[in-house]
Amino acid sequence: MCGIFGYIGKRSDAADIVFEGIKTLEYRGYDSWGVAALSKNNIFVQKQIGKIGDATLHTPPLSSLAIAHTRWATHGGVTKENAHPHLDCTKSVAIIHNGIIENYDTLKKQLHGTHIYTSETDSEVAAHLIEEHIKTLPFSEAVRQTFLACSGSNALVAIHQKTNEIVAVRNGSPLVVGYGDNEQFIASDAAGLLPYTKNVHFLEDNEMAILTQNSIEIIDVQTKAKKKIVPTVLTWTRAATNKAGFATYMEKELHEQPDIMLNISLETTNATSLTKAIREARGTYLIGCGSAYYACLAGTYFFSTIAKRHINATVASEFTYQEDFINDKSLVIALSQSGETMDLIDAVKRAKAKGARIASVVNVEGSTLWRLSDLPVSCNAGPEMAVASTKDLTAKLTHLIALSYSLADKKDEGIMILKNASLETRRIISNQNVIAQLATQFVKKEHIFIVGRGLSYPAAMEIAMKIKEISYIHAEGLAAGELKHGTLALVEKGTPCIVLAPHDETYGANIAAAMELKARGAIIIGISHTKHEVFDHYIEVKDCGPATIIPTIVVGQLLALKITIEKGLDPDKPRNLAKSVTVK
Numbered sequence: 001m002c003g004i005f006g007y008i009g010k011r012s013d014a015a016d017i018v019f020e021g022i023k024t025l026e027y028r029g030y031d032s033w034g035v036a037a038l039s040k041n042n043i044f045v046q047k048q049i050g051k052i053g054d055a056t057l058h059t060p061p062l063s064s065l066a067i068a069h070t071r072w073a074t075h076g077g078v079t080k081e082n083a084h085p086h087l088d089c090t091k092s093v094a095i096i097h098n099g100i101i102e103n104y105d106t107l108k109k110q111l112h113g114t115h116i117y118t119s120e121t122d123s124e125v126a127a128h129l130i131e132e133h134i135k136t137l138p139f140s141e142a143v144r145q146t147f148l149a150c151s152g153s154n155a156l157v158a159i160h161q162k163t164n165e166i167v168a169v170r171n172g173s174p175l176v177v178g179y180g181d182n183e184q185f186i187a188s189d190a191a192g193l194l195p196y197t198k199n200v201h202f203l204e205d206n207e208m209a210i211l212t213q214n215s216i217e218i219i220d221v222q223t224k225a226k227k228k229i230v231p232t233v234l235t236w237t238r239a240a241t242n243k244a245g246f247a248t249y250m251e252k253e254l255h256e257q258p259d260i261m262l263n264i265s266l267e268t269t270n271a272t273s274l275t276k277a278i279r280e281a282r283g284t285y286l287i288g289c290g291s292a293y294y295a296c297l298a299g300t301y302f303f304s305t306i307a308k309r310h311i312n313a314t315v316a317s318e319f320t321y322q323e324d325f326i327n328d329k330s331l332v333i334a335l336s337q338s339g340e341t342m343d344l345i346d347a348v349k350r351a352k353a354k355g356a357r358i359a360s361v362v363n364v365e366g367s368t369l370w371r372l373s374d375l376p377v378s379c380n381a382g383p384e385m386a387v388a389s390t391k392d393l394t395a396k397l398t399h400l401i402a403l404s405y406s407l408a409d410k411k412d413e414g415i416m417i418l419k420n421a422s423l424e425t426r427r428i429i430s431n432q433n434v435i436a437q438l439a440t441q442f443v444k445k446e447h448i449f450i451v452g453r454g455l456s457y458p459a460a461m462e463i464a465m466k467i468k469e470i471s472y473i474h475a476e477g478l479a480a481g482e483l484k485h486g487t488l489a490l491v492e493k494g495t496p497c498i499v500l501a502p503h504d505e506t507y508g509a510n511i512a513a514a515m516e517l518k519a520r521g522a523i524i525i526g527i528s529h530t531k532h533e534v535f536d537h538y539i540e541v542k543d544c545g546p547a548t549i550i551p552t553i554v555v556g557q558l559l560a561l562k563i564t565i566e567k568g569l570d571p572d573k574p575r576n577l578a579k580s581v582t583v584k
């Protein structure tokens, strides 16, 4: 989950380069940060707790080699000592690490207590192991031996005072190297490399990279065999990673949604091959985590109502425990923004091992999921920087709608519906007054319930997730039919309840749910194509057929965002959360 950035090359401000680099990857972790830069006589280190966004680097030395890290704490609290980089006892080795060294305790014991530890992290042991190995081995070999001794999913980047190279190795946790002109880069995410290069190589598991000013050597960490690499060329633009004048990434990404919907539905849907794969499969399974899972759930409704097909949806972390029936006729469609979510990657690997065909709808081309897939489809949403997903989810829903219409041989109808939904989304984004007024009333609330039937059920879950993760208000999304089975007991005078009542077969039942809630004193916020007397507040979302789910969710995104801003919180970096969840 942590962010990693490294530089070696012709410039002498390496510390500043990695410091700026790590700022662009802050969404991966923002408990604390640190920089290590090689100077003439020592390794300069600066570490700090808190977000890197407003921090400054104090008098870094001239340097042409540096590494930096943003931490998302797993082992050891959020302290300066636990922030990376970690040094060995001689202060000539510095490491940064992402993942969990599962056997760190055993490794520490094997070092016989001769080393002095300054942190509570699992990571620091790697610096001391390298310190031991380097007594008899060249630096890169010392790192290789260290990595082989570590169990778990890890990405390790190391530098040494007397060796002008960066050595990096991965198993599980992502790393990508960037090829420059007399300078080379390494990062945990390709987005961070965009200001410098678009020629990259995503490290495979058990690949080790040795970066010098003029080259990047990739070797197999087990066999030491050198690998010939043809760099991948990134298609994202640098501009896509800035805030484009908005105060936050979330606002910017939210505003991009109407255009993304049009691009996907009209130009870039790789629906044909995926449609064919679904037709050929005996059992199709949609899996994802977080918002991507809610897209999966929505997919089951699209496939049923539009394509008259059954498809299963499971949270990826649970799919692992249901895989006994997977075989070589199965098709697993994995949905992900990052393409690196550990639980999802695990589930995909296991299904693949059973012979299943793997398709994916993924935003980061070249990511682990992308490479594992037989049929990867790009979300085409551009880099998403805010922790809470907005535009990537919309892109996924758009893909699934287009796919369902394609399966039903009604492609043109799908395109028309998505066009309307894009127009409606644009209208909602440009008329936010009612939502802003509502947000001021919600700020002090402790609970918000969101209910809906049919496609409004996954919409309710996603809206609840957005409210929870950025505004820290407890929100629960549920199928309206489930209200009477428990949650209704929590509703009292003044409890805000958002009722989703689109113009479909669920309308009457959703209004009935609103009545039941109101009878218990709830304040009803109706999101619907038409006003109803049961609504205390009304937000209009025009009917766009099954694609109404998108502008409906966008209302929820705006509401969550406005409550968050009203509370003075940072929507881009919610506490305890990170964008890319690369540990279990």
Ligand code: G6P
Pocket (backbone or CB within 6 Å): 289, 290, 291, 292, 335, 336, 337, 338, 339, 340, 341, 344, 387, 388, 389, 577, 578, 579, 580, 581
């Ligand atoms: C994190 C993000 C969510 C995202 C989920 C799955 O929790 O904050 O926005 O939905 O991970 O991530 P993925 O990259 O697989 O879509």
